[in-house]
Amino acid sequence: MIRANNLALRRGDKLLFSGADFSVFPGQKVAVVGRNGCGKSSLFALLQHGLESDTGSLSTPVTWIRAAVAQAIPDSDESALAFVMASDLKVAQINAALAEQQDDAMVHAHLLHDLLEAGGYTLEARAARLLDGLGFSFADQQKPVQEFSGGWRMRLALACALLAPSDLLLLDEPTNHLDLDTLLWLEEWLRSYSGTLLTISHDREFLDAVCTQTLHLDGSAAILYQGNYTSFARQRNERRVLAQSEAQAVERRRGELQRFVDRFKAKASKARQAQSRMKMLERLESAPVPADERDFELRLPVPDKLPTTLLSLSDVATGYEDLQILSGLKLSINPQDRIGLLGRNGAGKSTLMKLMAGKLSATRGERTTARETNIGYFDQHQVELLDVTQSPIALMRDLAPGTSDQVIRDWLGRFAYSGELATSICGPRSGGEKARLALALLLWKKPNLLLLDEPTNHLDLAMRQALAEAISDYEGAVVLVSHDRALLSASCEQFYLVHDGEMEPYTGDLDEYAAWQSQQRSAARAEAKTERADARSSGKSNPRSAQRAIEKLESKMNACAGALKQAQADFDRASQSGQRQRTAELGAALKAAQKTLDAAEAEWLGAAEAQNYQ
Numbered sequence: 207m208i209r210a211n212n213l214a215l216r217r218g219d220k221l222l223f224s225g226a227d228f229s230v231f232p233g234q235k236v237a238v239v240g241r242n243g244c245g246k247s248s249l250f251a252l253l254q255h256g257l258e259s260d261t262g263s264l265s266t267p268v269t270w271i272r273a274a275v276a277q278a279i280p281d282s283d284e285s286a287l288a289f290v291m292a293s294d295l296k297v298a299q300i301n302a303a304l305a306e307q308q309d310d311a312m313v314h315a316h317l318l319h320d321l322l323e324a325g326g327y328t329l330e331a332r333a334a335r336l337l338d339g340l341g342f343s344f345a346d347q348q349k350p351v352q353e354f355s356g357g358w359r360m361r362l363a364l365a366c367a368l369l370a371p372s373d374l375l376l377l378d379e380p381t382n383h384l385d386l387d388t389l390l391w392l393e394e395w396l397r398s399y400s401g402t403l404l405t406i407s408h409d410r411e412f413l414d415a416v417c418t419q420t421l422h423l424d425g426s427a428a429i430l431y432q433g434n435y436t437s438f439a440r441q442r443n444e445r446r447v448l449a450q451s452e453a454q455a456v457e458r459r460r461g462e463l464q465r466f467v468d469r470f471k472a473k474a475s476k477a478r479q480a481q482s483r484m485k486m487l488e489r490l491e492s493a494p495v496p497a498d499e500r501d502f503e504l505r506l507p508v509p510d511k512l513p514t515t516l517l518s519l520s521d522v523a524t525g526y527e528d529l530q531i532l533s534g535l536k537l538s539i540n541p542q543d544r545i546g547l548l549g550r551n552g553a554g555k556s557t558l559m560k561l562m563a564g565k566l567s568a569t570r571g572e573r574t575t576a577r578e579t580n581i582g583y584f585d586q587h588q589v590e591l592l593d594v595t596q597s598p599i600a601l602m603r604d605l606a607p608g609t610s611d612q613v614i615r616d617w618l619g620r621f622a623y624s625g626e627l628a629t630s631i632c633g634p635r636s637g638g639e640k641a642r643l644a645l646a647l648l649l650w651k652k653p654n655l656l657l658l659d660e661p662t663n664h665l666d667l668a669m670r671q672a673l674a675e676a677i678s679d680y681e682g683a684v685v686l687v688s689h690d691r692a693l694l695s696a697s698c699e700q701f702y703l704v705h706d707g708e709m710e711p712y713t714g715d716l717d718e719y720a721a722w723q724s725q726q727r728s729a730a731r732a733e734a735k736t737e738r739a740d741a742r743s744s745g746k747s748n749p750r751s752a753q754r755a756i757e758k759l760e761s762k763m764n765a766c767a768g769a770l771k772q773a774q775a776d777f778d779r780a781s782q783s784g785q786r787q788r789t790a791e792l793g794a795a796l797k798a799a800q801k802t803l804d805a806a807e808a809e810w811l812g813a814a815e816a817q818n819y820q
């Protein structure tokens with residue numbers, strides 16, 4: 207079991223928790239909850255031996271194998287499937303031994319037996335099933351890792367953690383990069399996981415579905431509750447009420463004692479009693495009332511100007527290089543509009559947000575904004591885009607040159623960045639703290655059109671609630687992409703569905719949408735299954751889909767060639783103007799572009815040849 211004994215941890219000069227005593231038994235599934243920055247990820251670092259405790263101990267059985275989600279996935283040209291399979295180190299080890307061991311038949315036989323025991327023969331099937339559950343199509347599973355975007359790489363990292371055999375699984379906000387139906391899949395998977403699970407999350411529905419214990423980091427205490435999140439919330443409330451009434455009783459007693467002392471301390475006949483009551487008074491400590499989660503209040507700044515139409519799209523198409531993602535986009539956004547964008551991961555919601563934000567241009571049609579339109583765009587990866595080598599104050603000074611330090615400090619203070627937190631670099635800040643800072647920077651310019659792409663990743667429950675309330679009071683317009691159902695339904699009045707390269711108004715509610723989505727997914731799975739079965743039984747792939755795949759690869763090859771040309775031109779320019787550092791950087795980029803083109807060409811060649819042989 208995991209045993210915390212009088213455990214204390216400090217980071218920088220902040221005491222995260224002290225005197226923590228709890229035990230987690232094998233097979234238990236524990237939700238780790240608490241406000242942003244309270245030390246949840248740090249506790250995980252302790253469990254992974256990445257940190258040392260200040261006092262006390264935190265022990266796990268020595269034989270336990272731990273699995274956790276890697277923070278970053280390397281740029282590998284291995285396929286997603288092979289990459290995930292390699293995370294089963296035991297099987298990899300046996301396979302390596304088998305490759306080396308040719309001569310001794312006995313040893314060879316033993317190794318084969320070990321491979322069977324370790325599930326080596328089912329590894330590929332298990333990895334493929336996991337990837338399928340996490341939303342990777344059959345074709346995606348064959349794609350090189352380096353082609354996946356940040357969010358998808360996080361899913362790969364999650365797949366690796368789930369596939370590797372483990373006794374203890376540590377998941378730090380696993381739902382952040384998932385869409386609704388992958389999230390439901392993950393819940394199911396985790397429920398049937400037989401090891402011990404500790405998961406951090408700010409999603410109460412997810413926690414309720416998976417966990418049976420809740421570890422709450424609160425102030426500097428760490429308390430383990432039996433029961434899921436809802437049961438924890440109820441117990442905590444009861445504790446609070448109880449502690450409050452205990453504190454009141456103590457206060458009453460204190461008053462009585464004090465009155466006695468005041469009255470009789472000067473009287474010789476009662477002096478002894480007064481003395482003893484004074485001692486009692488000194489000993490009387492009021493039971494601490496658990497700090498009520500100080501709710502965060504967020505007010506979105508009032509925009510200076512509000513043009514009648516903030517942004518409009520008329521028959522717009524957009525995409526990347528030669529790849530068209532969306533077309534026929536029609537939309538007009540006015541102040542007070544609250545638009546929620548729905549659609550599966552990869553459907554193009556973020557692309558649409560980028561287009562609206564002006565980060566991506568229209569390849570057809572027109573995107574127009576009013577002169578006074580002032581966009582605040584929260585990118586899906588906004589937190590990763592923060593320059594973490596700077597302090598919040600320095601970041602604000604860059605953003606608002608000429609603004610007095612006091613005004614900057616006041617502004618940051620509204621986002622709970624004050625004192626040391628405001629002046630030290632933001633690298634060590636927790637995920638939620640960084641997200642809060644990203645919001646502070648974004649809102650400074652008083653935007654009148656907010657484009658928020660998954661803004662709640664990392665944010666704790668109170669902060670999500672604050673955001674939903676702030677949006678409802680806001681005078682500008684909001685377009686929101688989020689997998690947080692509570693935020694979507696609290697904030698949005700109209701929904702659009704991004705699907706099949708288009709966008710259309712969605713009139714159903716969110717429950718209907720969830721049902722529709724899971725239906726779509728099962729249909730897609732069934733189709734993929736038949737395609738695979740066809741391919742297997744005939745030994746050939748479906749000629750139509752093969753042709754489509756070749757066409758896709760051709761356009762990818764063209765795009766890569768275009769990127770290479772651009773990289774070459776940039777490199778030449780930098781080297782001619784003698785910028786050494788820049789030349790070196792661009793040289794590396796050029797090499798990478800060449801590598802990508804080579805890979806695309808090889809892939810195309812393989813596919814074209816395969817088709818010729820059919």
Ligand SMILES: Nc1ncnc2c1ncn2[C@@H]1O[C@H](COP(=O)(O)OP(=O)(O)OP(=O)(O)O)[C@@H](O)[C@H]1O
Pocket residue numbers: 217218219220222240241242243244245246247248249634635636637638639664666
């Ligand atoms: N190296 C460090 N030096 C100083 N302070 C640090 C360091 N690393 C983390 N902290 C601080 O320790 C606190 C706990 O961080 P941690 O990442 O454990 O929080 P968390 O509970 O996981 O928060 P979140 O919900 O936002 O992910 C935060 O206030 C963070 O800013």
Ligand SMILES: [Mg+2]
Pocket residue numbers: 246247248378406636637638
């Ligand atoms: Mg964290």
